[in-house]
Amino acid sequence: MIKHACLTVRRALSVRLRCFSHVSSGEIIEDEFEWTHLTRQASLYVHWPYCLRRCSYCNFNKYISRQSNDHIMTECLQKETETLLQLSQVSRRANLSDKAEVTLEVNPTPVGMSKLEDYCRAGVNRFSIGVQSLQDEDLKILGRDHSSHQALQTIEEARRLCPGRVSVDVMFGRPEQSVESWEDELTELLRVCDDHVSLYQLTLERGTQLFKQVHGGQVTVPAEDVTAEMYQRARRTLDQHGFSQYEVSNFARHNAVSHHNMSYWKGRQYIGVGPGAHGRFVPLGEGGVTREARTQTLEPDVWIREVQQRGHGTRRKIELSRLELLEEVLVMGMRMSKGISHKHWELFSPQLGLCEVFGASTEVQELLQTGRLILDDRGLRCSWDGLALLDSMLPALLVELERQICPQLQKDCHVDSLTKKTSNPR
Numbered sequence: 553m554i555k556h557a558c559l560t561v562r563r564a565l566s567v568r569l570r571c572f573s574h575v576s577s578g579e580i581i582e583d584e585f586e587w588t589h590l591t592r593q594a595s596l597y598v599h600w601p602y603c604l605r606r607c608s609y610c611n612f613n614k615y616i617s618r619q620s621n622d623h624i625m626t627e628c629l630q631k632e633t634e635t636l637l638q639l640s641q642v643s644r645r646a647n648l649s650d651k652a653e654v655t656l657e658v659n660p661t662p663v664g665m666s667k668l669e670d671y672c673r674a675g676v677n678r679f680s681i682g683v684q685s686l687q688d689e690d691l692k693i694l695g696r697d698h699s700s701h702q703a704l705q706t707i708e709e710a711r712r713l714c715p716g717r718v719s720v721d722v723m724f725g726r727p728e729q730s731v732e733s734w735e736d737e738l739t740e741l742l743r744v745c746d747d748h749v750s751l752y753q754l755t756l757e758r759g760t761q762l763f764k765q766v767h768g769g770q771v772t773v774p775a776e777d778v779t780a781e782m783y784q785r786a787r788r789t790l791d792q793h794g795f796s797q798y799e800v801s802n803f804a805r806h807n808a809v810s811h812h813n814m815s816y817w818k819g820r821q822y823i824g825v826g827p828g829a830h831g832r833f834v835p836l837g838e839g840g841v842t843r844e845a846r847t848q849t850l851e852p853d854v855w856i857r858e859v860q861q862r863g864h865g866t867r868r869k870i871e872l873s874r875l876e877l878l879e880e881v882l883v884m885g886m887r888m889s890k891g892i893s894h895k896h897w898e899l900f901s902p903q904l905g906l907c908e909v910f911g912a913s914t915e916v917q918e919l920l921q922t923g924r925l926i927l928d929d930r931g932l933r934c935s936w937d938g939l940a941l942l943d944s945m946l947p948a949l950l951v952e953l954e955r956q957i958c959p960q961l962q963k964d965c966h967v968d969s970l971t972k973k974t975s976n977p978r
Contacts, residue, residue: 590899594640594833595815598629599826601852608695608765611757613828613850625852628859632848633825635863639837640823653811655680655719660706661698668709678717679710680750680810686737690726693771695761704744711746716808719748724786725779726754727762727771734782735789742793747808751786751801753779783940800887800939817888819881819900824848827855827865832872832880842871875957882953886942891926891933901957906932909956915948 602625603614637646655678656671658664668679685691686700698706710718722741724734741749754773756763765771774782787797795803799817802810815822824831824846831846847868849855855865872880881900885892897906910916910927919925924938924945934942 590820591834592641594821594823595812596633597812597822597824597826597829597831598633599824599829599848600625600629601827605695605697606761608693608761609754609757609763610695611760615852617852621856624856628856628865629826632859632864633823635859636823636825636831636833636866639835639864640821640833642837653678655810655812657682658706658710659696659698660703662702664698665702665706665709668706668713672713677714678719678810679714680719680721681706681710683707683720683741684723685726686740687733690729693727693762694723707744707746716747716806718746719750719810720745721750721752723752723754724782725774727766727773729774729782731778731781731785735785738786738789742789742795747795747805748810749790749795749803751783751803753783780940787940796889797939798889800942817884818896819877819884827852835869843877845870845872845876875954878953878957879950882949883946886932886934886946886949889933889939891931893931894929897931903960904956910949910952913948913952913955916952919945919948 599613601613601615602617602622604616606614606616634645637643654676656676657680658668658671660681660683671679681703682696683703684694684696686703688700691699707718707720720741722738756766756773762771766773787803790797790803794805796805797803798809799813802813804810821833821843822831823833825848827848828850829848831848832843833846834840834843846866849858849865849867858865878900881892881897885896892906894906901909906927910932916925916927919938920927923935924941926933926935926938934945938945
């Protein structure tokens with residue numbers, strides 16, 4: 553059924569499915585290309601909300617369907633895609649480049665593997681495989697419905713169909729995991745994986761089965777210092793195997809980066825379709841001129857009803873202020889190893905550059921002097937050591953951003969007020 557969802561969404565464009573249209577591989581010419589992406593292009597994220605079972609650690613917007621309504625869900629995904637495309641650019645259709653990246657997230661089960669070829673025929677050209685672990689006991693604790701052998705088989709088949717365009721997700725900080733076992737497991741995975749790896753630290757989310765087990769003393773997870781060492785060991789191991797870290801959690805070789813995710817980290821527009829999906833775009837079709845943060849209705853049955861009634865299930869939309877937009881650009885951009893270039897920042901903040909915003913701050917200066925943060929002619933970024941500590945540095949950067957931007961906003965408002973009085977005399 554997801555195959556049909558892929559086909560219908562692609563028609564709307566000319567599932568979890570992610571699309572990103574890019575011009576070419578290799579280095580991107582910043583100025584004109586970036587401006588085009590910010591104003592005239594967008595990525596598309598399509599959320600399929602149904603799972604056969606819920607993993608013990610998962611608090612994502614997933615549901616176990618009580619009845620088979622895949623056909624209705626597919627129709628509504630297409631309808632909402634068309635509606636939001638129209639809102640974003642006054643058209644129900646959009647051009648999808650032949651070079652567009654179309655990624656499908658796949659569970660490495662026998663059923664999932666058997667459908668990979670169909671997905672390719674439907675237009676998918678990149679797979680992201682949720683391996684999570686190569687230890688069968690750990691997979692059981694996590695509530696996964698595949699084995700390590702099945703994961704390896706799925707990777708092999710995906711690489712056959714999309715060579716150089718297969719990503720694997722793997723999780724560390726799992727119950728009872730040691731630094732040594734993690735390092736051995738990652739080395740084993742790197743023998744068979746393709747050119748992209750995503751590392752995620754297990755997070756105990758309130759309300760999940762695993763959260764209850766850990767807090768009830770039934771299961772133990774590694775301490776923070778142990779997971780920190782796991783992360784550092786993984787970074788070194790991946791580097792030794794030719795993988796460059798281009799983002800906090802993402803590593804690639806042969807420039808096989810996720811172009812869709814890069815659109816998030818670079819502050820570009822994206823449209824979220826499906827129950828609980830998020831989006832960021834300017835609603836030109838409604839006469840909007842300011843980027844909005846949009847959230848779709850969570851519950852699938854309610855979302856379906858809303859889409860059938862009014863074409864979309866947008867539950868909440870908020871106009872982003874200039875400060876809020878810059879906060880997102882800062883937080884997402886600093887996740888990248890290259891950080892934020894001066895030219896990129898100027899696209900969002902032409903009045904105040906990176907040096908004007910962060911150069912005079914005492915707290916930021918301390919981060920620069922310790923070598924965790926770098927501010928130079930290339931822009932603002934974390935050092936290798938600093939990237940692992942990004943979360944602890946962001947509060948200081950956000951406080952300084954607000955301190956510098958708010959007076960500028962007040963000044964701009966005052967100038968606008970004077971301009972209106974001058975141009976509209978009584």
